[in-house]
Amino acid sequence: MFTIRVNGVEHTVDASEDKPLLWVLRENLKLTGTKYGCGQALCGSCTVHVDGQPTRSCVMPISAVGNKQIRTIEDINTEHIGSLVQQTWQTLNVPQCGYCQSGQIMAATALLKNNASPSDQDIDKAMSGNICRCGTYPRIRKAIHKIAAEQL
Amino acid sequence: MPPNFANTIRRIVSSSLLIAAGLISSQVAAQSPLFQPLFEVLTHPRCLNCHTKTDFPRQGDERRRHAQLVVRGEDNHGAPTLQCSACHQDENVADGAVPGAPHWALAPLSMAWEELSPSELCAVLKDTSKNGNRNLEALFKHMSEDELVLWGWTPGGDRTTPPLSQPAFVEALRAWVDAGGPC
Numbered sequence: 001m002f003t004i005r006v007n008g009v010e011h012t013v014d015a016s017e018d019k020p021l022l023w024v025l026r027e028n029l030k031l032t033g034t035k036y037g038c039g040q041a042l043c044g045s046c047t048v049h050v051d052g053q054p055t056r057s058c059v060m061p062i063s064a065v066g067n068k069q070i071r072t073i074e075d076i077n078t079e080h081i082g083s084l085v086q087q088t089w090q091t092l093n094v095p096q097c098g099y100c101q102s103g104q105i106m107a108a109t110a111l112l113k114n115n116a117s118p119s120d121q122d123i124d125k126a127m128s129g130n131i132c133r134c135g136t137y138p139r140i141r142k143a144i145h146k147i148a149a150e151q152l
Numbered sequence: 153m154p155p156n157f158a159n160t161i162r163r164i165v166s167s168s169l170l171i172a173a174g175l176i177s178s179q180v181a182a183q184s185p186l187f188q189p190l191f192e193v194l195t196h197p198r199c200l201n202c203h204t205k206t207d208f209p210r211q212g213d214e215r216r217r218h219a220q221l222v223v224r225g226e227d228n229h230g231a232p233t234l235q236c237s238a239c240h241q242d243e244n245v246a247d248g249a250v251p252g253a254p255h256w257a258l259a260p261l262s263m264a265w266e267e268l269s270p271s272e273l274c275a276v277l278k279d280t281s282k283n284g285n286r287n288l289e290a291l292f293k294h295m296s297e298d299e300l301v302l303w304g305w306t307p308g309g310d311r312t313t314p315p316l317s318q319p320a321f322v323e324a325l326r327a328w329v330d331a332g333g334p335c
């Protein structure tokens with residue numbers, strides 16, 4: 001049994017110690033907004049915040065979570081910047097198929113919280129681990145710049 | 153110029169040529185046989201890929217640039233919001249696909265070992281202004297006990313390991329330290 005804090009709520013889950021956080025979120029807690037892409041930390045679709053840091057939940061064993069605060073896409077709009085990111089994603093129609101986008105939004109939110117006016121280079125460094133099969137990268141970049149320029 | 157002075161100059165020039173030749177040949181083998189086995193371990197990709205002189209780590213035995221444009225970052229732990237720990241856990245995970253060990257990070261640039269000759273690497277290794285202020289005994293402790301160093305011998309997946317076994321490395325390290333760290 002492990003007790004973890006997800007989106008401000010404590011949950012006790014019955015899971016083996018090596019079960020990845022991603023599958024605890026999706027199966028045990030039914031938080032299916034976080035997506036499975038590769039299971040090997042290669043694509044970023046499973047990105048959640050662990051104490052504010054974007055983390056690949058597909059490779060983080062539940063036993064490594066401890067007291068850290070997990071935040072997922074389901075709750076990111078409760079943060080000011082998270083909700084700006086989601087709104088701007090809608091305004092600019094950033095998603096195509098959408099599969100990678102919860103990971104993109106988690107990564108973009110963390111970037112903008114850390115850096116209110118990221119350069120293209122800052123965006124590359126922060127976002128290059130989040131792969132989009134649909135190639136929405138130009139719209140992601142545009143949305144991040146728009147938020148930084150107009151709202152931060 | 154008096155002839156004996158010219159001779160002196162000639163001697164200095166030729167001896168510095170000899171020293172230069174010695175430096176060049178030291179690219180191939182360490183001058184101290186006690187350092188040679190250590191050099192072979194420290195320049196193995198498992199060690200060198202994160203002891204880079206670049207602003208990014210490398211991966212694989214071919215030492216390609218780390219995928220996903222991973223960068224060194226100011227504190228050697230990656231970009232501010234794409235940290236090494238975004239993927240690297242305290243242990244190897246995903247059936248060994250993703251390597252991990254405690255305090256996963258690049259070595260600081262002062263400890264960059266890429267393209268150093270054995271004598272250069274030896275000097276950098278011992279230089280307390282570059283090595284985190286470690287004397288030989290502290291180096292021994294770090295290199296024989298640190299979990300991230302030890303990961304080099306349990307890298308997971310089908311990754312290769314350094315040419316010496318870990319116990320043989322510790323033995324070679326002991327001999328080198330006991331001899332005063334000859335380069």
Ligand code: FES
Binds near residue numbers: 040057
């Ligand atoms: S599913 Fe985790 S990085 Fe791809």
Ligand code: FES
Binds near residue numbers: 133135
């Ligand atoms: S929107 Fe389809 S994978 Fe990114």
